[in-house]
Amino acid sequence: MFSRRLTPLLHEELAHSPAVALLGPRQVGKTTLALDCAPNDQNIYLDLESERDRARLAQPELYLSEHLDKLVILDEVHLAPDLFGVLRGLIDRGRREGRRNGLYLLLGSASIELLKQSGETLAGRIAFLELHPLDVLEAASEPLERLWSRGGFPDSLQAPSDARSLKWRQDFIRTYLERDVPQFGPRIPPQTLRRFWTMLAHLQGSLLNVAQLARNLGVDAKTAERYIDLLCDLLLVRRLPPWHANIGKRLTRSPKIYVRDSGLVHALLDIPNRDALLSHPVVGASWEGFVIENLLACVPPTVQPFFYRTSGGAEIDLLLSWPDGVLWAIEIKRSTSPKVERGFHSACEDLKPSRKLVVYPGTESFPLGKDIRALGLPELCRELTANS
Incomplete structure (x- = not known):
């Protein structure tokens, strides 16, 4: 329990x-x-x-x-x-x-x-x-990489084997497509929506290009947008909006798209376990989405999440905007020896965030340079929860 x-x-x-x-x-x-x-x-x-x-x-x-x-x-x-x-x-x-x-x-x-x-x-x-799927604080008794690989739905996380966990998630997806989706929106063929949902899993953490998705699926852009709206309303997909303040830079205007539960990402892509995940092209984007969902499960509801990207290459994976105007810049790395890239430094020069943080898979907290600190996901989640 x-x-x-x-x-x-x-x-x-x-x-x-x-x-x-x-x-x-x-x-x-x-x-x-x-x-x-x-x-x-x-x-x-x-x-x-x-x-x-x-x-x-x-x-x-x-x-x-x-x-x-x-x-x-x-x-x-x-x-x-x-x-x-x-x-x-x-x-x-x-x-x-x-x-x-x-x-x-x-x-x-x-x-x-x-x-x-x-x-x-x-x-x-x-x-x-x-109520979000289980996060790293609620599932603290489970290994972090198991939570990432299987996702936060309790029955998936606690399954007796990776194979049973994957079967549970595949059945979950099938139930949504065949029974639940028709209750909420216009009738969409389950095969069509599954293809679309799988496309989004392949595009985990990418900028949303509705026109390209529509072409790939063979539907018009309005239909593709309606499918995204439906999955977002079902709390299965997230659009992460871009930072939009006028700072004299050419900012990205498209949102990023994420399948919210990492276990569903892996089930949609037929990734059976952690070892297969580590060799899959989606591994970095999957980790990024996993970290973002855990952090957003822990922030106070008054905090607004964004990402930041300019045409010049400045980028922040997750930007938390607090009610008093304070910004936290968060970079997400899969490496146990994280390094901060030039794009993050440039973005921080643009926005002047009060906190500059790098989340990585380890447990030790240490400085990565002037005003930048690396820390593990559970530690940052605890800090955000304390501020709730």
């Missing part, structure tokens, strides 16, 4: 908001975390993919009114969008009667319909949290 860092924040939000939406991909651990929030006799769990549980909500206002003394957990709530209006009425009635917060915990495996419906209907009544 892994201890999730989101647990205290979830309890805090339930104490201060009548409804909380917990978002994250399937199988990331949302249900386990939700059921840990209240003892069995103090929660009602309803899985809206279950016909039996949907039948219990045939008269939702009547049913939910009988359980106002418990935390009602609604899993896959996007499958019943009509419930949001009922929840709004019950929450408002409860406020008038002085009833407590923490009435409803809504679980969703995508942000599309859930954010659209609840954002409009439950505005001012709901808090949003995202």
Whole structure:
């Protein structure tokens, strides 16, 4: 059993908001975390993919009114969008009667319909949290390279062998393509979307060129953009935006694209284990994406992530912009003897970040030059968590 860092924040939000939406991909651990929030006799769990549980909500206002003394957990709530209006009425009635917060915990495996419906209907009544796959702090008992190779989904990470882990991820991908994607968007042939998702894995950490992707897939650019939007909304793919401040430089304007879980990158590319990964062309980009996702799982939600690149070759892999305008420049290296390149120095001269850091696979922290420090991923994650 892994201890999730989101647990205290979830309890805090339930104490201060009548409804909380917990978002994250399937199988990331949302249900386990939700059921840990209240003892069995103090929660009602309803899985809206279950016909039996949907039948219990045939008269939702009547049913939910009988359980106002418990935390009602609604899993896959996007499958019943009509419930949001009922929840709004019950929450408002409860406020008038002085009833407590923490009435409803809504679980969703995508942000599309859930954010659209609840954002409009439950505005001012709901808090949003995202549960990421396991990060290096939550899976501290596991070897770092196993977490990188298998990814952060608990069942994949804890599989008894690399072969079983890969099989789990392949089944996960198939389930999304054949069952989950059709629930959220226009019907897309599973084979087409799998090819597209695999293309993105090959392009891990590259600048997004929608026109080229569209040509390779044989669709128009608008269709390719819609596919990317869908995978981003399903919390499976990330667009990392470029830094956009006007500093008198020709800046890259296209985002970078990442498949968010490293284990899914490897499954899409048929990389069976760590040894095969280390000899694969994607190894550097996979490590970069793995580091970025772990760091972004640990930063406060008010911190904005970017990358920085100019036409002159200045580049920063990850730029963290803090609310007070402070910038942290982070370079990501796979080598255990990292070296800082000229592009990073040039970028830091442009932006004047307050912190200059190089993340590498080791554990020792040491200086790499004036104001630049190399450190391991867990150490930086701990520092970011302490600032949350």
